[in-house]
Amino acid sequence: METFLLLNRWLHIAAGFTGFFVAPVALIVRKGGPAHRLWGKVFFWAMLVAGGTAIVSASLKGLTFLLLTGIFSLYLAQFGYRSLRHKRMGAGQGPALYDWVSVLVGLLIFLGTLAYGLFSRPFNPVLVVFGGIGLMTTVRQLRGFWRPGPWPAGQWLRNHISGFVGSYIAAVSAFSVTSLKFIVFPLNFLWPTLVLVPLLIWFQRRHAPKGEAVKL
Numbered sequence: 008m009e010t011f012l013l014l015n016r017w018l019h020i021a022a023g024f025t026g027f028f029v030a031p032v033a034l035i036v037r038k039g040g041p042a043h044r045l046w047g048k049v050f051f052w053a054m055l056v057a058g059g060t061a062i063v064s065a066s067l068k069g070l071t072f073l074l075l076t077g078i079f080s081l082y083l084a085q086f087g088y089r090s091l092r093h094k095r096m097g098a099g100q101g102p103a104l105y106d107w108v109s110v111l112v113g114l115l116i117f118l119g120t121l122a123y124g125l126f127s128r129p130f131n132p133v134l135v136v137f138g139g140i141g142l143m144t145t146v147r148q149l150r151g152f153w154r155p156g157p158w159p160a161g162q163w164l165r166n167h168i169s170g171f172v173g174s175y176i177a178a179v180s181a182f183s184v185t186s187l188k189f190i191v192f193p194l195n196f197l198w199p200t201l202v203l204v205p206l207l208i209w210f211q212r213r214h215a216p217k218g219e220a221v222k223l
Contacts (some may be wrong), residue, residue, distance in 0.1 A: 087170020
């Protein structure tokens with residue numbers, strides 16, 4: 008078991024560092040170009056590996072905090088990637104079975120995360136923030152799937168940006184907690200959200216169609 012955990016840890020570190028350095032590259036290069044698609048896919052798979060190995064390690068060690076963070080990062084990564092398939096949502100395209108299953112599973116997970124944060128003793132503001140963000144994301148997805156007619160112009164792109172940047176925020180938060188021991192709780196979990204959410208909003212505004220309201 009110790010050998011397995013060690014290999015799992017090194018795989019997690021390798022994937023996490025890959026995603027950490029690749030994400031800014033995907034954001035900087037021309038959107039929709041070959042480089043953006045390449046580095047976006049590298050980031051996506053890095054987050055899947057990093058999130059999956061975090062879930063394995065946290066489950067075996069009973070680390071609820073990091074378990075929920077890993078799930079949060081995984082969900083947002085797949086949300087951002089899946090959004091690329093929603094360009095014609097409501098205009099001849101409807102949600103697939105995968106879309107319904109993933110959003111309902113996410114809804115249950117984030118409801119549980121929020122409740123765990125609210126009712127845990129001592130009170131846990133980190134899980135409240137992460138659970139609340141995840142819950143808002145899944146509720147907005149459900150509303151979009153049920154809504155008749157085509158989606159607002161560029162909504163799939165805003166979802167794509169918020170999913171990938173949100174996954175990156177969760178990954179940086181987990182790194183901060185495990186490695187930056189000089190930052191006190193809960194700031195060690197929340198500073199990436201405070202720093203990177205304005206960047207997320209700026210990217211959404213830059214790429215949203217003119218006159219469209221920006222929705223996180």
